[in-house]
Amino acid sequence: APGGLRTQGSTLQRAGTALQRAGSNLGLQRASTLPTEDKELRHAATMPMMYDVESARPCCWGLWKLQQAVGFVLGVASIIILCGIRPMETYPLANDMLGVTLLCGCFWVFEVIPIYITALLPLVLLPFFKVTTTQNVAQAYWNQIQMLVVATYLVDIALEEVHLPKRAALKLLLFTGVVQPAVLLAVFMSLCFLLSMISNGIAVTLMVTPFAISLMNAAEESARDAVAAQHSSSESESDDNGTDELTKDVQRFSDGLLLAIAYASTCGGMATLTGSISNEELIIVPKIDGHVDYRLWLEYAMPVALVTLVIAYGMLVLRYVKGLQLQTLTKEVLEYEYEELCKEFGTFSRDEFLVGFLQILQFFLLFISPLIGKYVRTPYGEKLLGDSTLAAFPAALLFFIPSSVRPGQSLLTWPAVHEKFDFGLLLLIGGGFAISRGFTDSGLNIALGDVISTLCEAGGVPNLLIMVLCTLSTQIFSTVTTASTLLPALNAAAANVLVNPLEFLLPATISCSFAFMLPTATPANVIVLAKSQDLPRPLRVRDFVFSGLPLTIIAIAIGSWLTSTMQVLVFDANSPFPQWAIDGINTVWVHVPGVVGGREVTAQGCLITDHISQTTCRLKNGTTIFPVSNYTSYMDMVMPGS
Secondary structure, eight states: OHHHHHHHHHHHHHHTOHHHHHHHSTTSOOGGGSOOSHHHHHHHTTOTTTTOOSSOOOBTTTTBOHHHHHHHHHHHHHHHHHHHHOOOSSSHHHHHHHHHHHHHHHHHHHTSSOHHHHTTHHHHHTTTTTSSOHHHHHGGGSSHHHHHHHHHHHHHHHHHHTTHHHHHHHHHHHHHOSOOHHHHHHHHHHHHHHHHHHSOHHHHHHHHHHHHHHHHHHHHHHHHHHHHHHHHHTTOSOOHHHHHHHHHHHHHHHHHHHHHHHHHHHHHHHTSTTSSHHHHHHTTSTTTTTTSOHHHHHHHHHHHHHHHHHHHHHHHIIIIITTOOOTTOOHHHHHHHHHHHHHHHOSSOHHHHHHHHHHHHHHHHHHTHHHHHTTSBOTTOOBOOOHHHHHHHHHHHTTTSBOSSSTTSBSSOHHHHHHHOOTHHHHHHHHHHHHHHHHHHHTHHHHHHHHHHHHHTTTTHHHHHHHHHHHHHHHHHOHHHHHHHHHHHHHHHHHHTTBOHHHHHHHHHHHTTOOOSSTTSSHHHHHHHHHGGGSSSOOOHHHHHHHHHHHHHHHHHHHHHHHHHHHHHHHOTTSBOOGGGOOSSSEEEEOOOEEETTEEESSEEEEEOOTTTOOOEEOTTSOEESSGGGGOOHHHHHSTTO
């Protein structure tokens, strides 16, 4: 029968698309080069080049691709040149630290070795270059920030185990009643945005993308069967045009839907501290933890995230939905998908309700953390409670509550954690901490500050320039590499020019999430690219570029203005260099009244200019203070930044 032949034909078409993929993605990351299994894809999301299985590997006895070998040569050459020439005479160790940083940067960018192992290189190299001690570096790899990541990931894994996002998406779609392309796109983007806020973008994309692909494949099969039935009844031989038109509509919408999932997950992750890796990199920057908490970041980033989400939705509607009539994605198709879900995983269970409740509880506890912290202090007023403690409470409950679906087991089991938890992320965060410590101990932070000091005199211009720099770097080198490398550098530079570190770090962190233009820019993009292999026509690089380029340009333009406004309203980031940012080594707090940034102050930060005797420092207005000890109190010296 024609209908049966066409149904089989769609299956053959889906199975035989390898040549089409190779031809449409020459020179860039291709969908067919990435794994589709979730276990491998979790790692490929942050290391796509490492998992590119189709490319030739002519270097190092078949271990490296050409670009990996280039990255190795550049990294090793950088450290050799800097250690040999030593251009920074004032701070000799800064040359070694810059060399180590460039080595790690090249290895991260070109994925010479797994990025998580690259994060261990500071532990290996910094003591040998006499930048700092092994103890100082090792302490960077395990602290309260890593525990916060562990706690949030445990709840994310539980959410994935009970398949709650897929059920929620189907229920939302069935509730709308009318299956319109624009509505369908809005439902998926809203769901991914909200889930990425309370979960993380990688987990959400992994959970939602397979369901979306299943839905699109069902719609395409329905289109082919409908056309086959129509022409069979009319005994027509030529039905290729009708089939092509209907299937092209489905394929066009499939492209838009997968991009929508990636973009919405990225936007949602932007809104919370634990939603994306770049945000987690922010809270590991020295002195920042405690001054950028969960609630304040949400207030600051939510407007930017929402505006970016709306812009992304509008772009995708114009490109993929306008004038589209998705006739084959009917309510019957959705009902069939829901029936299949119930057959495989059963009806809505107590496990799903409890895991969803614990996810919301974790989000709520982190949001009110500053309020709770006021009541959990020592008799002397010292803060005892942190975000990692509050996040760990719901995570621990997952192992105490029995499962109704799996008798004799808890809601979350250790085998599930062992299989799905990305332990390498802890090393990556630790590597960022280690590099930050090396910046301070070597004096590299002061040397880098001189490079951008002229930009700080331009008022609001640095905000836009920083966002452009970080966004372009993110498109080329990925959000993980950009955040790990640039955030510590910007923090160090801000201290050298006595600018509030938040004025640099807040817009930089936000712009690390403007990763829409290339498939390897962010883990969410990599995941939808890889999963699209299950479609008859997978995503292509040009799909990301044509949709992501205008979105990125508009996001930078609007985001620059919006971040400038919100960072003043929420963090007062344009205030003078704060006392909490003082490190006691390169900067000190001096009791010298004056006007800084248009504000009258009774004390202010001062940059040490004589690092041998540490008796001379320079104020923001250029005034030299000598001797420093005459203008500092004993407590300022023994407890800097307090």
